Amino acid sequence: MLEQLLPPPIAAVERYDDELPVELFPEEEALLAGAVPKRKFEFGTARWCAREAMKRLGVEPVAILPGPKREPQWPPEVVGSLTHCSGYRAAALALKSGYQTIGIDAEPHGPAPKGVLEAIALPAEIRRMPGLKVDDPKICWDRLLFSAKESTYKAWYPVTQRWLGFEDADITLNADGTFHSRILLPGTPIAGFHGRWLVQGDIVITAIAVPAS
DSSP: OGGGTSOTTSEEEEESOSOSOOOOOHHHHHHTTTOOHHHHHHHHHHHHHHHHHHHHHTOOOOOOOBOTTSOBOOOTTEEEEEEEETTEEEEEEEETTTEEEEEEEEEESSOOOTTHHHHHOOHHHHHHHHHHHHHOTTSOHHHHHHHHHHHHHHHHHHHHOOOOOGGGEEEEEOTTSEEEEEEOSTTOSOOEEEEEEEEETTEEEEEEEEEOO
C-alpha cells in the first residue's frame, strides 16, 4: 500500500497485524513501563517496520526513541516517518543524501467523529468539501484531510523544529490521489508540500516525500 505512494529509493515497510515477535531495545522497553498491551503491540510492530527499513538502506538498526515533540529520532544519516492505526503499522525511511524529509500517516477510512472537521479545518478547506464529495462520494474526505494534516506536520517538524498547528496549513485535496499543503506561517523556509493519498479497504494513508535539494 505505502509503496504505491513513495518512490523506490525510499524503504517502505508495513504490517497489518502484531503477530510477529518484536525484540525491543532496553531504552524502548523503558518507555513502555505501565503501558497497556495495545500500546505495546503497536509501538513494537512500528519499530519492527522501521528496523526492517533500516536494513534495506544498509543502516545498522538502532533504538528509535521519541524526541521533544514525540517525533522519532533516527540515525544521523536517515530521515523517516512512522504511523499506526487499527489494523495497520508502517515506516518509511530514506537516506538523507537522497531525501530531505518524509511524512506518512494512516487512519481508519470512515467518517471523522462529530466535531473533528470543524476543529482541524480552515474555512477554505470546509468550503471545498462539498465539491470533493461530488467528485468521489465513496471517499471520507474529512478523515483524509485529517491524515494529510498529520503527514504535513510529520514532514514539517524535522526540517524546521517548529510547531505546526492544524490552522497553519491549508490543504487542497484532489480526487486524482494527490494533495498540496500550503504553509501559512510567516517567515517559513518551506512554502508547502506535495503529497499523495490512497484508500484501500478500511485504511486511508497519506504520504509526503521531499527530495534533497
